[in-house]
Amino acid sequence: MTSPPLATLSPESAGSPFWNKLTETMPREKLDALHLQRVQALCHYAYEHTRFYRRKFDAAGLRPSDIRTLEDFKRKVPVTDKSEFIHLQQERPPYGDTLALPMDFVAHHCETSGTTGVPLAIPYSMVDSVRYGESWVYGFWGLGIRPSDTFYFAFGWGNFAGFWSAYWGARRLGCRVISGGGLDTKGHIQAIQRMKPTVLISTPTFALRIAQVARDMGVDLSQSSIKYTYHAGEPGPTALPGMREQIEKAWGAKAGELLGIAEVDAIAPGCPLGDGVHVNEMNVFSWSMDPESGGEVADGEIGENIVTGYANTAQPLLNYRTHDLVRRRSACSCARTWAKFEGAVLGRTDFMVTVRGTNVYQTAVENILNQIEGVSMHYELVLTHENGNDGMTVRFEPEPSVTPEKWDAIAKDAGERIHQALHVRLNVVPVAPVTLPRFELKTKRIIDQRPKELRRALDR
């Protein structure tokens, strides 16, 4: 008697173009009915389980039972922001009174990179981590990745949510996982040659960096085993068509991307058409807000993405400001009904830029410069793109009273402080007083010298 052949999925499931056709193509009315039921449940849950939301609701004169429609939810539930959570976490580490579950339920701890000043602590329960991982799978599957594939993680794991959640997703899909944690770039190349994975997970700029180093070693990665590359953490092949071309050429592979927000979810896996991302509406309810008026913007117009996560039962996030500017569409020729963000994130409301995979906020750099004696208020941040990486140079005018022989020491001090606070090394260069441009109205601090095709759409 012979055993039946072992298979991870039935032929019927394996042949599906969707990870879950039922929900990915669900009519809008049904999706919205589900969202209403789920945001109502979330309002009750957050109000009953966290002092933070009880205070927010009470201050707004709101009870969870007041939310009878999605419009009620958008208009009545106060928007929340990362800074509130960080403030409360600093008051009572690690999670302040934003935690909705007993600590025993916190199965995984991550942190943001802290580029706004202080890292945000992110607790995930086991349920949350399963849901978070699932979000990646929609994107993996849409790109063509299957359980027979092997993932290579070119990433030092640390506390970053992005690639832990990608790992949870690869596990859910049932793929083989190879960790490149701890290896340098050459080590990654050698590991890929030796173990022959088919999927590369990395930040998009690091994928280009690996390819560059491989070329220097005489290795052509377009001939390697990699069939797919998948990216998150900074603008990638969906947001930057020029980058897609470079990655796909260098790796001889199909490149995918998803939009993730560490504390929320891998909220929007890439559309198979490659021109945008679809909000995972099983995990997230989202709408677009005019950052000035607070009102909702219409479909097709650019607005700030406001999200509510169902995958954050440890630290609920309701009407959470992402500061990401997106153009939302309700229809897509790929047949998915989940909201689509054309070109992923088009820009930031707070002038964040990504340098070597680390988000750097203009305000964070300004805050550091402002603390350094001898640095004047006249400075600019110059963005460049060299060898596959974004870079930032801080050009500052020393105070006129500082003698030129002290300028380099001040620059070195500034560079060290930036590295210590933001975990990224920036070039800091003094320039002679009164050489930087002066502005009558808003000061233009960011000078973007990156090729246009490598910038987010609104930065071009």
Add this chain to the structure above:
Amino acid sequence: METQDQAKLLRHARELIAQALAGSELPQIEAILRNADMELHWALWNLGEPVALRPELEYRTTR
């Protein structure tokens, strides 16, 4: 199989797990059963069925 039929089977499976959970005195087995129930709850969620935000929030009625 129709979605409603599949959902009905999943709910029945959760009822059986709840019974097994109620009689469990082995932490290993209880942990496995809770994990199984979490996955079934998640399956119902992804079929668009009306379930609670977390599986444990339903334990008062299913256990």
